Amino acid sequence: MIHFDNVTKVYVNQNRPALDHVSVDVDKGEFVFLVGPSGSGKSTFLRLVLKEERPNSGAIHVAGKDLARLSNFKVPHLRRRIGCVFQDFRLLPNKNVYENVAFALEVIGKPRRFIRKVVPEVVELVGLEGKAHRMPDELSGGEQQRVAMARAFVNRPMILLADEPTGNIDPATSIGIMKVLDRINRTGTTVVMATHDAAIVDSMRKRVVELEDGKIVRDQSRGVYGQAY
Amino acid sequence: MRANFIFSEVWIGLRRNLTMTIAVIVTVAIGMALLGIGLMINAQVGNMSNYWTDKVQLSAFLCKKNDPFEACKGRGAVSAQEKQALQAKIQSLPQVERVDFEGQQRAYENFKAAYSSNSVFLSAVKVEDMPESFRVKLKDPNDYKAVFDVLSGSPGVSNVVNDQQLLDKFFGLMGKLRTAALIVALIQVFAAILLIGNTVRLSAYNRRRETGIMRLVGASNLYIQLPFVMEGTIAGLVGGVISAVMLMFAKIVLFDGMKQYFVLSTQLGWSEVAQVITLTTVVGVLICVLASFVTLRRYLRV
Numbered sequence: 274m275i276h277f278d279n280v281t282k283v284y285v286n287q288n289r290p291a292l293d294h295v296s297v298d299v300d301k302g303e304f305v306f307l308v309g310p311s312g313s314g315k316s317t318f319l320r321l322v323l324k325e326e327r328p329n330s331g332a333i334h335v336a337g338k339d340l341a342r343l344s345n346f347k348v349p350h351l352r353r354r355i356g357c358v359f360q361d362f363r364l365l366p367n368k369n370v371y372e373n374v375a376f377a378l379e380v381i382g383k384p385r386r387f388i389r390k391v392v393p394e395v396v397e398l399v400g401l402e403g404k405a406h407r408m409p410d411e412l413s414g415g416e417q418q419r420v421a422m423a424r425a426f427v428n429r430p431m432i433l434l435a436d437e438p439t440g441n442i443d444p445a446t447s448i449g450i451m452k453v454l455d456r457i458n459r460t461g462t463t464v465v466m467a468t469h470d471a472a473i474v475d476s477m478r479k480r481v482v483e484l485e486d487g488k489i490v491r492d493q494s495r496g497v498y499g500q501a502y
Numbered sequence: 503m504r505a506n507f508i509f510s511e512v513w514i515g516l517r518r519n520l521t522m523t524i525a526v527i528v529t530v531a532i533g534m535a536l537l538g539i540g541l542m543i544n545a546q547v548g549n550m551s552n553y554w555t556d557k558v559q560l561s562a563f564l565c566k567k568n569d570p571f572e573a574c575k576g577r578g579a580v581s582a583q584e585k586q587a588l589q590a591k592i593q594s595l596p597q598v599e600r601v602d603f604e605g606q607q608r609a610y611e612n613f614k615a616a617y618s619s620n621s622v623f624l625s626a627v628k629v630e631d632m633p634e635s636f637r638v639k640l641k642d643p644n645d646y647k648a649v650f651d652v653l654s655g656s657p658g659v660s661n662v663v664n665d666q667q668l669l670d671k672f673f674g675l676m677g678k679l680r681t682a683a684l685i686v687a688l689i690q691v692f693a694a695i696l697l698i699g700n701t702v703r704l705s706a707y708n709r710r711r712e713t714g715i716m717r718l719v720g721a722s723n724l725y726i727q728l729p730f731v732m733e734g735t736i737a738g739l740v741g742g743v744i745s746a747v748m749l750m751f752a753k754i755v756l757f758d759g760m761k762q763y764f765v766l767s768t769q770l771g772w773s774e775v776a777q778v779i780t781l782t783t784v785v786g787v788l789i790c791v792l793a794s795f796v797t798l799r800r801y802l803r804v
Contacts, residue, residue, distance in 0.1 A: 323718075346723075353720030363718075365711060376712075379507045380721035428719065 274432060274463045275299040275322055280331030282317055282487075291317040293487035294331070299465060301431075304458045306474050307467040308498055309484035315467035318484070319434045322465070323355060324348050336431050353381055356425030356433040356462075360440035362417045364409040370396060370420050371405040377424045391427060399423040399453050415446035419453060426457050433457055435466040439473060447473060471498035511712075511729040515705050516736065522701040523737050529697055530741025530790065533690025534782040535748040539756075540683035541778045542749070546757060546770045547676045554669055560638040560646060561663045562592075562653040569633075571660035580634070580658040588656055592638055597649050600639040606632045633660065691789060698737070698793035702730055706798070731794045738790030742783030749779055 275298070282292040292314045299305050307315045320326045321333055324340050333340045336354050343351060364373050371392055378388045396405050399419040409417055418438055425433055435454065439447035451473055458464045468474060474481060474497060481496030482489060516523050564585070565574035580588075585603070592601045604612075609632035617623045638653070640646055643666050653662045706713065709729075716726050757770045 349717075349720040349722045351720070352718065355720075357718050363711070363715060365715065376715065377719040380716045380719060380725055382722075382725065424715075424719070 274301045274303070274336060275465065276332075276334040277318075277321075278332040278334075280321065280328045280333060282314075282321060282326060282328050290329075290487050292321070292328070292484075295484075295487070295489055296331075297482060297489060297492065299463060301463055302458070302461050304455070304464045304477070304479040305466070306477070306479055306481045306496075306498075307465060307484065308469070308474060308481055309490075311469075313484040314487040315484055316436060317487075319357075319436055319465070319467060322432070322434060323352060323357070349381075353428055354431045356422075356428070356430040358418070358421050358425050358433070358435040358438045360437040362409075362414075362421045362441075364417055364420055364424075366409055369406050369408050370401060370412070370423075373409070373420055374423045374427050377427055381428070383428075392423075395423045395427045398426070398456065400449070413446070414442045415449055418442060418450055422450070422453055422457070426462070429460075430462060432463045432465065435464065435468075437468055437470075438466065439468065439470050444472060451477065474498040508725075508728055508732065512732045512736065515709065515729055515733045518708050519701055519705050519733070522697070522704060523733070526694065526697050526701055526734075526737040526790070527741045527744065529690055529694040530738055530786045531744035531748065533687050533694055534742055534745035534786040535752070536683045536687035536690060537785065538745060538749040538778045538782040539752055540680050540687060541781065542752065542757065542770060542775065543676055543680040543683065545774045545778070547673055547680070549770065551669075551673065554665070559665055560640065560649060560653065561665065562588075562636045562638065562656075563633040563660045563663070564588075564635060565658050565660045566633055569660050573654075574658075574660050577658075584658045585634075588658060589636065591656065592636060592649075592653070595649055595652060597640055597642070597645050598638055599641045602637045602639075604635045604637055606630065606634055609633065609635065694741075694789060695793045698734055698790055699797040701737075702734065702794050702797040705730055705733060727795075727798050730798055731791055734790040734794035735787055738787040739783070741790075742786040745782055745786065746779040749775060749782070 277295050277297045280292055280295045281290050283290045295314070295318070307318060309315055317326065321328060321340075322335055324335075324343065327341075335351065338351060340351075365376060368376060374392045374395060375388050378391070393405065396402060399422050401416060401419050401423065404412070404416065407416075409420065412420065418441075422438075433454070438454070439450055442450060447470065454464055454466065455477075478495045478497075480494045481491065481498070483491035483493075564580045565571065565577060567579045589601060589603065592598055606629055610627075610629045613627065613632060614624060636653075638649060640649065646664055646666065650662055650664060653659055713726055753770060753772075753775045
């Protein structure tokens with residue numbers, strides 16, 4: 274599903290590479306934690322998958338497509354198959370829960386009837402039934418992140434990228450978020466989650482890829498956060 | 503493509519940027535109105551020079567009884583013999599294509615037609631006041647000097663008028679007005695482009711959250727950019743409509759009003775005004791669309 278082959282990324286005006294000869298394979302339906310300290314290259318990895326950045330060398334395949342050969346014109350179609358969740362939720366403050374989720378479908382031109390049918394289903398999936406008409410500032414951080422996950426998942430992407438989704442949320446609420454991510458993963462969606470949260474990684478017992486200074490230092494199935502060298 | 507979604511985005515954008523939008527509309531309206539006035543002056547001058555090219559002539563006015571002109575002092579009206587001799591003499595000049603005699607009655611008719619709107623003039627002037635004249639058509643209107651000299655030296659000729667010189671003055675004035683209008687129009691177009699650039703930049707900044715999410719969920723470039731371009735288009739269109747109203751006003755007040763002061767002989771028609779309005783509106787909208795696109799490429803990475 275995601276295939277990195279010897280990928281190096283150096284940002285302009287920087288000497289040290291953000292990713293240094295990284296090779297990794299993520300299969301369809303997998304759940305992968307991307308761990309490592311700040312600046313280790315986790316976010317760069319996610320940006321490369323979305324083709325927001327281009328690698329300096331190496332090949333990236335996402336959902337069977339060689340990103341180097343993918344024209345800019347087709348990048349939006351790639352992104353429709355990838356859902357994204359961030360630490361800062363990125364909701365539209367002037368739209369309610371339903372409208373925030375529906376927005377993702379409206380802007381890719383889905384018919385209204387389809388939106389009316391699908392959005393309530395997804396709002397329920399993330400556990401926000403009955404709150405569809407709340408505004409984001411009336412919701413807790415955990416609930417806002419659920420809205421963001423509903424928006425990321427509403428178009429049934431093949432891949433869900435989560436960049437520190439629990440970073441702004443207290444541990445108790447984080448468990449609920451992880452349950453939703455797990456539920457999404459069980460529908461067959463590949464999930465890649467970058468995180469600092471050791472407790473979560475340890476409790477989930479999923480594959481862990483650890484980055485340090487842009488290099489993969491550990492790739493362990495059913496791993497934990499910070500040990501096992 | 504969801505048209506009502508795009509339109510609601512456009513509406514939100516226009517409302518958020520109301521002051522800038524108004525500035526764009528006013529600038530486009532003034533710029534396009536001036537461009538239109540320049541084009542209308544052009545059409546008017548074109549019409550008139552077509553009309554006058556085969557009419558331009560030298561007029562040699564003949565002495566009447568008690569004529570106050572210097573050349574007529576101490577002599578009476580021109581006799582029939584003298585007229586015949588003069589006509590033959592003019593006819594024999596190599597530069598002359600044709601010469602016509604205009605009697606008092608015909609001169610009065612022409613005068614009446616030219617000043618039909620001015621009743622004070624008409625009632626004050628009688629047939630006997632009109633001078634007789636020879637209307638000399640030249641082979642080349644620019645080659646008037648020799649004929650002019652011969653005519654003014656001939657006995658019985660009170661004065662000689664070269665229509666070309668009168669027209670040149672008028673066309674020169676019109677030409678200056680046109681140039682001035684077009685220069686100001688150009689400055690306005692430049693200002694409009696800068697304003698639209700700023701408006702789009704503000705608009706893109708205001709909506710950076712929305713566009714960021716649109717990018718993320720895979721909205722196509724067209725979908726992301728269209729609301730911004732539509733904002734420019736609508737502002738351009740409204741500006742164009744206002745400029746159209748100004749141009750119609752200009753036609754009625756300026757061009758139709760000019761008739762009272764000049765003998766224009768040809769009138770600027772509504773069909774020409776319609777052409778000018780269409781052209782300026784299209785130019786206005788195009789400028790807005792292009793300016794929006796160019797700034798979008800800079801401020802909205804897609």
